[in-house]
Each structure stands twice: as structure tokens, then as C-alpha cells.
Amino acid sequence: MLEKDIEKYLCDQIKKVGGTCEKFTSPNKRFVPDRLITLPFQPIFFVECKAPKKKPSEAQERDHQKRRDMGVHVYVIDSKESVDTLLLYRLPVEGDYAH
Numbered sequence: 001m002l003e004k005d006i007e008k009y010l011c012d013q014i015k016k017v018g019g020t021c022e023k024f025t026s027p028n029k030r031f032v033p034d035r036l037i038t039l040p041f042q043p044i045f046f047v048e049c050k051a052p053k054k055k056p057s058e059a060q061e062r063d064h065q066k067r068r069d070m071g072v073h074v075y076v077i078d079s080k081e082s083v084d085t086l087l088l089y090r091l092p093v094e095g096d097y098a099h
Helices: 003-016 058-069 080-090
Strands: 020-023 035-038 045-049 074-077
Touching (some): 045 058
Parallel strands (some): 045 074
């Protein structure tokens, strides 16, 4: 399975639950996470997509850590199963919406 297949699956699943899965780029800054995710009634977070068993580069890890140090969630996914697990973790239980 290719990284682009996992990224497409991520976007499809996020859209199914009413969220947005935007490609994230930053001019003059490389190594930022691939996707900016917005889910209903949840904090925004980032996702880095990788091919199965692949890991982020050292520069990507540094960027991810800087964001995590600021309290921002950055997830690395490398399979459809990791997308499904992420959604189970990030989606609120019905009736558990904070306004």
C-alpha cells in the first residue's frame, strides 16, 4: 500500500464523520505534517501520513516535537487500521460535545 492510498483513506473517513482533512503546506518551511484535521467539537490536530512501516525523517520528528511541546496533537499513521484507531480515539462519544 502506498502513502497516497492511506492519505486518501484518511480524508475519506474524516469527511464521512463531518470533518475536514486539508492538505497542509507552509511556504518556506519544509517538513510540516501532511494534513490539518478539523472534527466537529474537537480541537484541530495534524496528521503525518507514511507508507506502511515507514517513519518520519529526523527533520519531520523535530517539527512534530515542536508542535507537541506547544500542546498540539500530531499523529503519524501508516495504515488504514491506524486511521480507524485515530478516529476511535478522536471522535467524541455521542452527547459528549463541549460548546
